[in-house]
Amino acid sequence: MNHRAVPIERGETRLAWLLVAPAVAVILLVSLVPIAVTAWEALHAHDLRLPWLGRPFIGAGNFMEAASDPRFGAALVHTVAFALISVPLELMLGLALAVMMHSAVRGRAFIRVSALLPWAIPTVVAALLWRFMFEAQTGILAASFQTFGLVGPAFDWFVHPLAAWVPIIAADVWKTTPFVAILLLAGLQTIDPALGEAARIDGASPAREFLTITLPLLAPALVVAAAFRMLDALRLFDLAYVITGGGPGTATEPLSLYAFIALMQRLRFGYGSALSVIVFLLTFAFALVWVRALGRSLSGARS
Amino acid sequence: MRRVLRLGLLVVAGYALACGPTDTTTRLTFSGSALGPEGAVIRQQLARFAEHRPGVRVELQVTPDSADQRHQLYVQWLNAHAPAPDVLQLDVIWMSEFAAAGWILPLDAFAPGVDDFLPAALAAARWKGALYAMPWFVDVGLLYWRTDLLDRAPRSLAELREMALRLRETDATRFGLVWPGARYEGLVTVFLEHLAAFGAGILDARGRVIVDDPAAIRALAFMVNALNVDRIVPSSALTWQEEQVRFAFQNGEAGFMRNWPYAWTLLQDESRSRVARRFAVAPFPAGEGGRPAAALGGAQLAINAWSAHPTLAFELVAFLTAPEQMVERGRLAAQLPPRRSLYENPELAAALPIPLDQVRQVLEAAVPRPATPVYSEMSEILQVRIHRALTGQQPPAAALQEAAREMRALLMRAGLSAEGPT
Numbered sequence: 229m230n231h232r233a234v235p236i237e238r239g240e241t242r243l244a245w246l247l248v249a250p251a252v253a254v255i256l257l258v259s260l261v262p263i264a265v266t267a268w269e270a271l272h273a274h275d276l277r278l279p280w281l282g283r284p285f286i287g288a289g290n291f292m293e294a295a296s297d298p299r300f301g302a303a304l305v306h307t308v309a310f311a312l313i314s315v316p317l318e319l320m321l322g323l324a325l326a327v328m329m330h331s332a333v334r335g336r337a338f339i340r341v342s343a344l345l346p347w348a349i350p351t352v353v354a355a356l357l358w359r360f361m362f363e364a365q366t367g368i369l370a371a372s373f374q375t376f377g378l379v380g381p382a383f384d385w386f387v388h389p390l391a392a393w394v395p396i397i398a399a400d401v402w403k404t405t406p407f408v409a410i411l412l413l414a415g416l417q418t419i420d421p422a423l424g425e426a427a428r429i430d431g432a433s434p435a436r437e438f439l440t441i442t443l444p445l446l447a448p449a450l451v452v453a454a455a456f457r458m459l460d461a462l463r464l465f466d467l468a469y470v471i472t473g474g475g476p477g478t479a480t481e482p483l484s485l486y487a488f489i490a491l492m493q494r495l496r497f498g499y500g501s502a503l504s505v506i507v508f509l510l511t512f513a514f515a516l517v518w519v520r521a522l523g524r525s526l527s528g529a530r531s
Numbered sequence: 532m533r534r535v536l537r538l539g540l541l542v543v544a545g546y547a548l549a550c551g552p553t554d555t556t557t558r559l560t561f562s563g564s565a566l567g568p569e570g571a572v573i574r575q576q577l578a579r580f581a582e583h584r585p586g587v588r589v590e591l592q593v594t595p596d597s598a599d600q601r602h603q604l605y606v607q608w609l610n611a612h613a614p615a616p617d618v619l620q621l622d623v624i625w626m627s628e629f630a631a632a633g634w635i636l637p638l639d640a641f642a643p644g645v646d647d648f649l650p651a652a653l654a655a656a657r658w659k660g661a662l663y664a665m666p667w668f669v670d671v672g673l674l675y676w677r678t679d680l681l682d683r684a685p686r687s688l689a690e691l692r693e694m695a696l697r698l699r700e701t702d703a704t705r706f707g708l709v710w711p712g713a714r715y716e717g718l719v720t721v722f723l724e725h726l727a728a729f730g731a732g733i734l735d736a737r738g739r740v741i742v743d744d745p746a747a748i749r750a751l752a753f754m755v756n757a758l759n760v761d762r763i764v765p766s767s768a769l770t771w772q773e774e775q776v777r778f779a780f781q782n783g784e785a786g787f788m789r790n791w792p793y794a795w796t797l798l799q800d801e802s803r804s805r806v807a808r809r810f811a812v813a814p815f816p817a818g819e820g821g822r823p824a825a826a827l828g829g830a831q832l833a834i835n836a837w838s839a840h841p842t843l844a845f846e847l848v849a850f851l852t853a854p855e856q857m858v859e860r861g862r863l864a865a866q867l868p869p870r871r872s873l874y875e876n877p878e879l880a881a882a883l884p885i886p887l888d889q890v891r892q893v894l895e896a897a898v899p900r901p902a903t904p905v906y907s908e909m910s911e912i913l914q915v916r917i918h919r920a921l922t923g924q925q926p927p928a929a930a931l932q933e934a935a936r937e938m939r940a941l942l943m944r945a946g947l948s949a950e951g952p953t
Contacts, residue, residue, distance in 0.1 A: 275945075276606050276607070276610055277606060277628055277632070277904070277905070277907075277908075278632075278904070278905070278945050278946070279610060279632045279633070280631070280632070280633075280946065281945070281946060299915075363770075364766075364767045364770075365767065382765065382766055382767075384766050384767045384769070384770065386769075386770045387766050387767070387769045387770065387922050388922070389922060389924055473713075473714065474714075475713070475714045475770075475918060475922075476714070476769060476918055476919070476921075476922035476924065477714070477915055477916075477918045477919035477922060477924050477925075478915055478919075479922075479924065489911075492603065493599065493907075493911070494907070494908050494911065495603070495606055
């Protein structure tokens with residue numbers, strides 16, 4: 229704040245710095261140092277399995293390799309496409325769920341708890357459930373789709389490069405829609421009911437009321453929910469790892485999974501680190517842009 | 532602060548005192564599979580080894596049972612020049628990598644007797660002509676076939692295809708043939724058998740990539756046809772590993788199955804299996820211009836290059852790979868010994884669940900996977916490309932040409948020039 233104002237406050241400022249120093253040190257140690265080390269590693273050719281090559285500094289070599297690596301390009305496309313498909317779905321369904329929860333007269337607590345259940349289930353467990361449901365021959369969903377003639381009798385979801393995305397997106401939407409709904413419900417509850425009442429007295433239809441009053445006032449909450457979801461979706465790992473393992477081929481492999489394979493399976497520490505740095509930069513860039521947009525929309529809502 | 536320091540010193544001193552007397556004994560550590568019957572055999576044998584060597588203590592260092600995790604741990608230890616474990620159980624496909632990195636000792640100086648070992652198993656233990664490990668037990672790909680539906684094992688790939696087609700078309704079985712087709716190492720072993728059946732391979736003797744040769748493309752095209760044209764292999768097999776494949780065969784759904792020896796005992800269990808006593812095994816049959824094939828797996832024993840007691844470590848390796856220990860391992864863990872002479876041994880015939888004559892026939896067809904330090908990465912390239920071809924994302928020729936290009940780039944990057952090992 230205005231710590232330059234009065235001399236007496238200078239001592240207090242120093243004390244304040246002293247008090248936050250441990251926290252700053254911890255953040256440096258557990259967050260910034262590892263990120264810096266990873267970034268430094270990303271500038272080296274370091275393959276644990278090829279010790280005779282040593283660990284030479286190669287500058288942007290790993291990043292150049294990523295740029296010309298078709299598997300990396302595909303993974304990037306997969307990640308962005310996944311985020312752009314699943315997040316809007318979650319926002320729409322979450323909004324519908326929030327409105328329902330908001331207008332429920334009876335059994336509010338029950339509805340909220342049951343809506344939140346998917347969110348409470350660990351991701352890996354949820355992923356396994358969805359995997360089982362889509363498994364050919366034994367999966368309940370796979371069998372239902374066959375009975376209704378939506379897919380052929382021998383159709384296997386995990387063998388088709390596009391169909392394999394369906395269980396991943398379904399699992400993500402199922403699991404995170406409640407989270408979006410709760411965020412939006414909180415937003416709905418801050419809207420003054422008098423506004424809606426006034427609109428109704430003026431003869432506005434429910435649709436008009438929703439579009440011109442509820443939605444604009446809910447915008448800040450929507451922006452926050454979208455930011456959280458996008459950041460998560462861009463780091464997609466566990467659902468793909470458990471449900472498809474990135475297959476068939478590498479048709480459902482997101483960036484984080486490819487980085488994991490490069491690091492932990494191929495033990496290519498340099499290249500894997502470069503991929504991790506790219507994932508980090510991608511989410512970071514998105515966060516920066518979004519926070520700016522968010523700040524603008526929030527101030528816009530206030531004025 | 533000072534008090535903490537003093538306490539720490541006390542603890543250290545106490546520890547040193549406690550360990551003092553045992554320091555005169557030599558400690559040897561062994562790392563390998565320590566679960567179930569395998570764990571029981573190794574504990575028993577390590578104890579027997581130490582019995583006659585006063586002052587020697589052998590410890591079993593437990594490592595994860597998953598091959599990938601154990602590999603990762605080994606790489607981290609050996610990269611850090613850790614002196615323990617002294618003796619390591621290696622999967623056959625890791626040997627070249629560890630030998631090239633200088634992490635394991637060449638064993639020729641110990642003058643081990645190797646004449647008795649199966650040539651394919653021995654070849655998989657050599658890197659650039661030197662012996663780096665001792666074959667310990669072997670695993671081979673087996674073609675299981677139904678004796679109640681067929682008179683004999685197929686003699687050629689064309690016959691296998693016809694038999695499988697007939698079984699499926701007459702509804703004798705739901706699927707003709709099942710093999711593990713998920714994107715993992717198991718898929719590469721199936722592909723390797725198809726390659727050998729067509730007279731093709733992954734690397735030639737000089738280490739050059741030949742997986743884009745016309746014969747190799749024919750092999751992959753055969754697999755694609757089996758899935759999409761003949762439909763003798765179900766498309767779900769592209770998500771299956773060994774166990775799902777076994778379930779299909781065990782439930783009587785398939786006429787043929789490609790699997791490993793472990794499935795034999797489970798399939799004979801009448802309480803769970805519908806095919807008990809109604810199957811036999813054979814090598815994967817030869818196609819045009821090829822030979823019958825069985826992918827070789829299994830484990831070897833190697834010595835840590837930073838071991839403090841290499842001579843003693845070799846004694847342990849020699850002891851564990853001696854015929855008596857191998858027969859015992861066959862009896863208790865049903866693992867096949869890599870010593871040829873044992874296959875004439877009635878004791879082994881009594882100990883193993885699979886009839887020896889059938890096993891011997893398959894072992895003669897054993898094909899090792901390529902010996903290259905970058906095998907795991909090469910295998911991963913192949914897994915992705917083969918899986919793409921099998922799931923119709925790429926034609927076989929394009930998939931293998933891409934795979935070969937990536938493999939050549941990998942060899943170049945690793946300094947293992949495509950013109951043979953440097």
